Amino acid sequence: MENAALLKAIIDNAIDGIITIDGRGLVESINPAACKLFLYTPGEVIGRNISMLMPQPYKSQHDEYIARYQHTREPHIIGIGREVTGLRKDGTTFPFRLGVSEVSYAERKIFTGFIHDLSREKEAEEQLRDYAAHLEELVESRTSSLKDTVIALQQAKEEVSSSLEKEKELGQLKSRFVSMASHEFRTPLSAVQLSASLIEKYAQPYDNENIRKHVAKIKGSVGILTGILNDFLSLEKLEAGKVEATCTPFDLVRFSEEITEELQLVAKQNQSIIYQHTGTASVVALDQNLLRHSVTNLIANAIKYSGENTFIEFCTEIGPSGCVITIRDNGIGIPEADQKHLFEAFFRAHNTGNIPGTGLGLNIVARYVGLMNGQVIFKSNVNQGTLFTMTFPTT
Known part of the structure; x- marks a missing residue:
């Protein structure tokens, strides 16, 4: 009982x-x-x-x-x-x-x-769906506005450039323009990035796939615009003479393995970055910041212009004559007619289509490599891939 x-x-x-x-x-x-x-x-x-x-x-x-x-x-x-x-x-x-x-x-x-x-759970899910949809519309609207503004700024720069007679005056005006515009955009981009991260954090208990997808889309768009602004700022500092190489000894193998690990996370599906070092020596004396930017830019381009299920070869070698760094891909390649202009600022090959980019990355790489007394060359064939080689003398 x-x-x-x-x-x-x-x-x-x-x-x-x-x-x-x-x-x-x-x-x-x-x-x-x-x-x-x-x-x-x-x-x-x-x-x-x-x-x-x-x-x-x-x-x-x-x-x-x-x-x-x-x-x-x-x-x-x-x-x-x-x-x-x-x-x-x-x-x-x-x-x-x-x-x-x-x-x-x-x-x-x-x-x-x-x-x-399940009444409360369903109501919460519905509220989250509505909020995610509203957030996506809001961010897409603001991202579109930012992209339009960047395009308008680029067009305005080109119009101003065509009206100037002296290259020195053009450089000074462009430098001031880029610096002002880039700094003005950083604040709203940082706010969007922070808001997206907070939404991702607060939505974790609900384990909602739609929210994760939209937050990733927001972060991706912000990342593209941030990359554009960073390129403009880097160019402005170079043209203003504010960039100097500070070469100090460091372990090139460890440095390269870190970059490989970082960029493998953003590679396309079944895209593999294969790193290999030749020789017993591993220490070089270069500017780590300038070299990191250069290597990252070249590997990021290899990722961007290559398809899924491909390999990207990243090799380093230290020998008696100096340090050699190569990045090889099997991507779309560079048309022969465009190759002579590849390192010019704002130039993009004609076969890049809708792939995003500023046309500044390789110009900045060439100038950074030059500041470290190095040289960058390339070989490329359309639809067969591209090989970039950076060489630095032994100090």
């Missing part, structure tokens, strides 16, 4: 609804939580068919569900049961997760249904 009283107390105080029915679908018991969910009293439910708590099409199919369960004999476990809809006394419906198990009692079998209300 004591055990029976304890069991009844547990059922009566359970948070989830519990209903038992016989093999014909007639309700034998219902706990207070289930009564609260369906807005019925026990007397209004017990003895009646369970279909009274089901909206269509569940009402007409409930016998089929019972027959299916009796045939498979596979109980539905709470937490992984199917989601269904319940019908309240006032005619409203609500979602819940249903777990069903078979219980042998007094030489007969009854079925116990465990009902977990």
Whole structure:
């Protein structure tokens, strides 16, 4: 008797609804939580068919569900049961997760249904979907506006350039223009990046794939625009004579392995960056910041202009004559007619299509390599790939 009283107390105080029915679908018991969910009293439910708590099409199919369960004999476990809809006394419906198990009692079998209300979870999911959609529209609008502004700035720069007669005056005007525009855009871009990171953090408990997808799209767009601004700022500093090489000894192999690991994370599907070092020496005396920017730019270009399921070869060698760094890809290559202009500022090959870029990256690489007394050359064929080689003398 004591055990029976304890069991009844547990059922009566359970948070989830519990209903038992016989093999014909007639309700034998219902706990207070289930009564609260369906807005019925026990007397209004017990003895009646369970279909009274089901909206269509569940009402007409409930016998089929019972027959299916009796045939498979596979109980539905709470937490992984199917989601269904319940019908309240006032005619409203609500979602819940249903777990069903078979219980042998007094030489007969009854079925116990465990009902977990999903109303709050569904409302939260709907709010998150609405918020994510609104956020995507907002960020796309602002990102589009920023892109349009960058394009307008570029067009304005070209119009101003064509009207100037002296190259020195053009350089000074461009330097001031780029510096001002780049700094003005950093604040809103930083705000968008921070907001995207916070949204990603706060949405983690909901494990929503749509939110992760949209946040990644936001971060990707911000990354592209940030890269554009960084290129403009780097060019401005170079032309203003503010960049100097500070060469100090460091481990080239460890340096290269770190870059390989970082860029492998942003490579395309099944794209592999293969790094190899030749020789026993591993220490060089170069400017790590300038070299990191140069190597990263060349490998990033190899990723961008190569397809999926390809290899990118990254090799370093230290010998008696100096240090040699090569990056080889199997991408779209560079048309022969464009190769003589490749290191010019704002120049892009004609086969790049809609692939984003500023046309500044290789110009900056060549100038950074030059500041370290090095040289960069390349070999390329259309649709066969490109090989960039940076050489630095031994100091």
